[in-house]
Amino acid sequence: MAAFAAHMGAAATSLTWPSTTAILPSAGGGGRRRWRRWRAAFRVSCSEAGGGTVVIGLAADSGCGKTTFMRRLTSVFGGEAEPPRGGNPDSNTLVSDAATVICLDDYHSLDRTGRKETGVTALDPRANDFDLMYRQVKAIKEGRAVEKPIYNHATGLLDPPELITPPKILVIEGLHPMYDERVRDLLDFSIYLDISNEVKFAWKIQRDMAERGHSMESIKASIEARKPDFDAYIEPQKQYADAVIEVLPTRLVSDDEEAGKLQSVKLVVKEGVKHFGGPAYLFDEGSTISWTPCVRKLSCSYPGIKFAYSPDTYFGREVSVLEMDGKFDKLDELIYVESHLSNLSTKYYGEVTQQMLKHADFPGSNNGTGLFQTIVGLKIRDLYEQIVNERAASPALAAVA
Numbered sequence: 001m002a003a004f005a006a007h008m009g010a011a012a013t014s015l016t017w018p019s020t021t022a023i024l025p026s027a028g029g030g031g032r033r034r035w036r037r038w039r040a041a042f043r044v045s046c047s048e049a050g051g052g053t054v055v056i057g058l059a060a061d062s063g064c065g066k067t068t069f070m071r072r073l074t075s076v077f078g079g080e081a082e083p084p085r086g087g088n089p090d091s092n093t094l095v096s097d098a099a100t101v102i103c104l105d106d107y108h109s110l111d112r113t114g115r116k117e118t119g120v121t122a123l124d125p126r127a128n129d130f131d132l133m134y135r136q137v138k139a140i141k142e143g144r145a146v147e148k149p150i151y152n153h154a155t156g157l158l159d160p161p162e163l164i165t166p167p168k169i170l171v172i173e174g175l176h177p178m179y180d181e182r183v184r185d186l187l188d189f190s191i192y193l194d195i196s197n198e199v200k201f202a203w204k205i206q207r208d209m210a211e212r213g214h215s216m217e218s219i220k221a222s223i224e225a226r227k228p229d230f231d232a233y234i235e236p237q238k239q240y241a242d243a244v245i246e247v248l249p250t251r252l253v254s255d256d257e258e259a260g261k262l263q264s265v266k267l268v269v270k271e272g273v274k275h276f277g278g279p280a281y282l283f284d285e286g287s288t289i290s291w292t293p294c295v296r297k298l299s300c301s302y303p304g305i306k307f308a309y310s311p312d313t314y315f316g317r318e319v320s321v322l323e324m325d326g327k328f329d330k331l332d333e334l335i336y337v338e339s340h341l342s343n344l345s346t347k348y349y350g351e352v353t354q355q356m357l358k359h360a361d362f363p364g365s366n367n368g369t370g371l372f373q374t375i376v377g378l379k380i381r382d383l384y385e386q387i388v389n390e391r392a393a394s395p396a397l398a399a400v401a
C-alpha cells in the first residue's frame with residue numbers, strides 16, 4: 001500500500017501541468033507569433049457553439065468499437081477525423097472540422113509501470129485523475145483552452161501535454177466518462193457501448209491477434225483479469241447513459257459457429273432527454289412491433305434479419321428499444337429499412353443509407369452496430385443544432401451554459 005501511495009504521489013506531481021495561461025507566451029511579437037504558429041499546427045477550431053462547447057460522453061471497455069463509432073460520428077459533422085497535425089505522433093486525440101475527440105486514457109495518473117507495481121488496473125478509479133479531467137472538460141465547455149496530458153500507449157508513459165482549444169463539439173471517450181458525478185454533469189449527451197463478453201472476445205481476437213501479435217490465450221486472460229474492475233467501475237455507468245448500444249450474439253440460431261458471426265443489437269434510448277428530439281422508432285411510436293422484412297426487398301442469407309421495437313424501462317427510466325438481429329447482404333437496400341423508421345433526424349430522405357454506404361468498409365456496417373451508431377450520430381447532430389439554436393434565441397442562456 002505504501003508503494004501505491006508513493007506512486008499516486010509521484011503521478012499527481014507529474015500531472016500538475018502548468019496552467020494554460022501560464023504557458024501562453026505573453027504579449028510581444030516573437031512570443032505571439034510562435035504561439036499562433038503552434039496553435040495553427042494543432043489545427044483545432046475555436047468554439048462556434050454560441051456560448052460554449054457541446055460535450056458528448058462515450059463509455060466502453062477497450063476494444064469495444066469506440067474509435068469506429070467516433071469515425072462515424074465525426075463524419076456526420078463533416079470532415080475526416082485526424083490526429084492533431086504537428087503534434088505528438090502518439091496523441092490519442094482526433095480532430096475534425098467541428099468535433100474534437102479526446103481519449104480519457106490521457107487522464108491515467110498511474111503509468112504502465114505504476115499500475116504494474118501497485119496492482120491497480122487502468123479501470124480502477126485510483127489510476128485516473130478525475131479532478132484534472134473535471135477541471136479540463138469544464139474549462140473547454142466554458143470556452144477555455146487546456147493543456148491536456150497524453151498517455152502514450154506505445155511506451156506506457158505519460159508524455160508532455162498537448163493543447164486543446166474549444167471545438168464546437170467535444171467528445172470524451174474512454175473507460176470513465178460517466179463515473180465522476182462532476183464530469184457526468186458536464187455532458188450534454190452520453191452513450192454506453194454495452195458489448196457482451198462473447199462479442200468482445202471475437203472483436204479483440206480479430207484485432208489483437210492480427211494487428212498486435214497477441215495469442216488467443218493472452219487475450220482471454222486479459223479479458224478475465226479486467227472483469228472484476230470492469231464490473232465494479234465501468235459497467236455501472238450504463239445506468240447514466242442517454243443511449244446504450246447493446247451487442248449480443250444472435251438469437252436467430254443457436255448453433256455456436258453461426259451465432260459467432262452474427263449479432264443481435266439493441267439501441268436503448270431514454271425518453272425525455274433534453275434537446276434530443278426523441279428516440280427513432282419503427283412503424284408506430286409507442287407500439288410493440290416485430291418485423292421480418294420482405295426477402296424480395298432486403299436480401300439476406302440464412303438465418304435472415306429481424307427487427308423489433310418497443311417501449312420498455314431501463315434502470316427505472318422509460319426507454320424506447322430498437323433491435324436488429326442478423327446482417328444485410330446488400331447495403332444499398334438499407335433504404336427499404338430506413339423508409340420504415342421514423343424520427344431519424346435526417347436532413348433528407350436516405351441520409352442514413354448514404355452514411356452507411358459511405359463507410360461500408362467500417363466494421364459493423366452490415367449489421368445493427370453500424371446502423372444504430374449512424375442513427376445516434378445523426379441524432380447528436382440534431383441535439384447540437386437544437387442547443388445552438390436555443391442559445392442563439394436566448395443569449396442569457398449561452399452566458400451561463
Ligand SMILES: Nc1ncnc2c1ncn2[C@@H]1O[C@H](COP(=O)(O)OP(=O)(O)OP(=O)(O)O)[C@@H](O)[C@H]1O
Pocket residue numbers: 060061062063064065066067068069203204206207208363364365369370
Ligand atoms: N461493429 C463492429 N463489428 C465488428 N467488429 C468491430 C465492430 N466495432 C469494432 N470492431 C472491431 O473491434 C476492434 C476494436 O474496435 P475499436 O478500435 O473501434 O475499439 P476501441 O473501443 O476504440 O478500442 P481501444 O479502446 O482498445 O482503442 C477492431 O478490430 C474493430 O475492427
Ligand SMILES: O=C(CO)[C@H](O)[C@H](O)COP(=O)(O)O
Pocket residue numbers: 061062105112122123152153154156175
Ligand atoms: O483499458 C484501456 C483503455 O484503452 C487500456 O488498457 C489502458 O488505457 C492502459 O493502456 P495500455 O494497456 O496501453 O497501458
